[in-house]
Amino acid sequence: MDKQIMHDFIAGPAAKCHVLVVGDVMLDKYYYGEVTRISPEAPVPVTHVTSQKETLGGAANVAHNLARLGCQIGIAGYVGEDYHCQSLTDKLTARGIDFKGLITTDRPTTTKLRVIGGHQQMIRLDFEEDEDMSGPYAERLHNFVAARLNESVDAVIISDYGKGACTEETCQQIIKAANAHGVPVLVDPKGTAWGKYRGADYVTPNFKEISAVLPEKIKNQDEDIEKAARYVMGKFGIKQVLATRSEFGMSLVTQASAYHIPTKAQEVFDVSGAGDTVIGVFALGLAGGLAPEVSAYMANMAASVVVAKLGTYAVSKEELLEVLK
Template structure:
């Protein structure tokens, strides 16, 4: 067995359940309507989906928390939900996983929900329900009080899962990073948008190539030299000591200081990439906070993502699945 695999196995079997991680970000509910399509509607030239079942899943930052939970970590979450049925469903799903929900605030906006209509394994349509509005200053203060309370206990790491839906405001991100560093807690960021000033000084950021292109201001070719060159410019500008660039079929590149290391993809068959970034972020952050080197943590994250994209819909990969894949 390779040394890397031995260290991953040791972490998953003996250390993961001691990792305590707080996820801060945009909470979402993913609903899947599964059915079959055998005819076209007589009312309009559209397929008729005979719905056979409905499944509710955690999405957005809640999916990051789900992935951490499936790895065995102790998880806390902070985000916003609405006073609606979808918010109740989301909280219930978190409760089933024993994820601490004390950092959640309730707002007048709708709980962010994505409804996907599937015919067989094919996604036919997606419906998004959201009121994209930034937190108010009062809501930011309320959130930070809850975050400080969680940090007063023992937390090993914080993940900022930003989906650009209004929860991860610039002020909130800066306050979370500052509070974490005061307690010597590393912050891992899944970025969105082109305002990376709010992530300045975070310990690690995990963009994909498109997000890297957006922030650098021009398309970045998915080649080793181009990715590394763009990443280093952004790391210097925003004082980021580490970066993990996810590169689709080319795996991922880990940068730290003057070092860089590219890990080939583990995906054997791709059904659905939704949620793959959440899986990478969760596994990588868990590994690093649990004592794995950056390269080995990234290797575990890459393996987890390879398992996840082989499933239909948003999927949280378990430590048992990773262990089995290493056998």
Template sequence: MTPSRERLAACRVLVVGDAMLDRYWFGSVDRISPEAPVPVVSVRREEDRLGGAANVALNVSRLGAASTLLTVVGDDAPAATLQSLLEREGISALLGRDAQLTTIVKLRVIGQSQQLLRVDFESTPDHEVLARMLSDFEVALAGCDVVLFSDYGKGGLTHIPRMIGLARQAGKPVLVDPKGSDYSRYAGATVITPNRAELIQVIGRWRDEADLIERATRLREELRLDALLLTRSEEGMSLFDGAAEPLNVAARAREVFDVTGAGDTVIATLAAMLGCGMSLREAVPVANRAGGIVVGKFGTATVSYEELFA
């Protein structure tokens, strides 16, 4: 099933979570510093991209669906840059400003197409940053088809159980890209999409496929999830949805260049397909294909409708 462009354009996805600015400094490396055994990068070009939950919203938008981003940022220059990038991409943004926060910036220094260094600028909030945006969430909820929570473990989603409850009450599918070892706060979601390392933190290492099925099924039942989608890098994806057998989809990457943001693309595609009326079992192979395309690109990247359905 391939959704029409018109059907996708009518689909509205609400993305909630930790937004950040991905900053790239590109340069050349011609020598080693005399001060320390490190390369000297002569920066030739700078580029700012949407990161974190903002990259998820961008992925939804680039597929042709409508995306709204609800997040909290600092009251600083990176927040202003984020806002202008969101406006340029036509993404509707509900940005809460919090002067106590530092807007998250991930600076990557690139020399000769290799990432040499990443520098993170962020602060851990000492208070619930999204609680006062609950009314904004309820308003945005009424106008969307699907809700997607992008949790980067930066403290922006400690209020998530209440939001999941409101979304499910309103009959909206809820997708969660999870973080951390406590998944109880995602209880009641439609589907969560951990990768291998993330799931191991929660259910421990599995001995074999049968053990994985047993552990994943137990977690899905405990959390009252419709499904759990495990992304497995070169092994593709496995959907545990209560059927007699999980749905296993083989990896589609032709060439892996950069896995940065691949999980964002997968969950964004999944949300857009569910918003178009696909079932999870129909949507997972499409999301898998999108992930396979995006890992062949550099940095936080997106997939277009043409690339996905060519």
């Protein structure tokens, strides 16, 4: 694979691409500390907090990855009227991400709080309501996406974390509208009801996610992955599959061919957020006119940077250019 093509694309034309991310927007909060004793109140470790951070999560992390690579990003989803929303929008503003598509609802902004002791996650607290979103809120989201598609969008990403934004109605409205405009739609799937993604150009499941929708167990090997991808393409009406396979790399399966891309050898520290990086960079390549196999290889290289970091992380343009040398 010619890395020079990818390097030149990220260095220049990528900045002109417009990508719209729709889905479950989240805020990720981290408390870092040291664990040196057990609580006298209960048999649990006491974490002495030494630092903390808040960062973009879920669909917002996909947008963050794209923003750090220099392209033009819009995001649509649901938030609450609370502190977590303010923190989220402050970070979107700082990164130049257009968040006019965020619909304020009567639910809390989905937030995940993690306590890290040393390098070990001690506990995670989730602040959320995950019932399917419908009615006026959903209608506002659909209208926003339709209006954006009438403007300038080169690719649409549906980032489904199962928190209520990506209902069958919403997914189908987005996919059909994008298809009508000739805009590729990429889906990061969740759960087993993949019928709602019918008509999507690509889904990007990990091995566990694709295994969950199959009638029998498979091994994480090229032949099984290719058969599994063709099964879901036929059953759910999905055009192509980019399956991420942890230490075995990833596989791009189309109607006519299959490409198996080995992982970049290195230490894996934390895989959280790697799927967001993969779909973001893959979509960016497609939006810029790169071939799907070239875009997939570039996404694989970007993921190699992210898994070496602790916590949710968005790869920068400089880091990707460096790894593409």
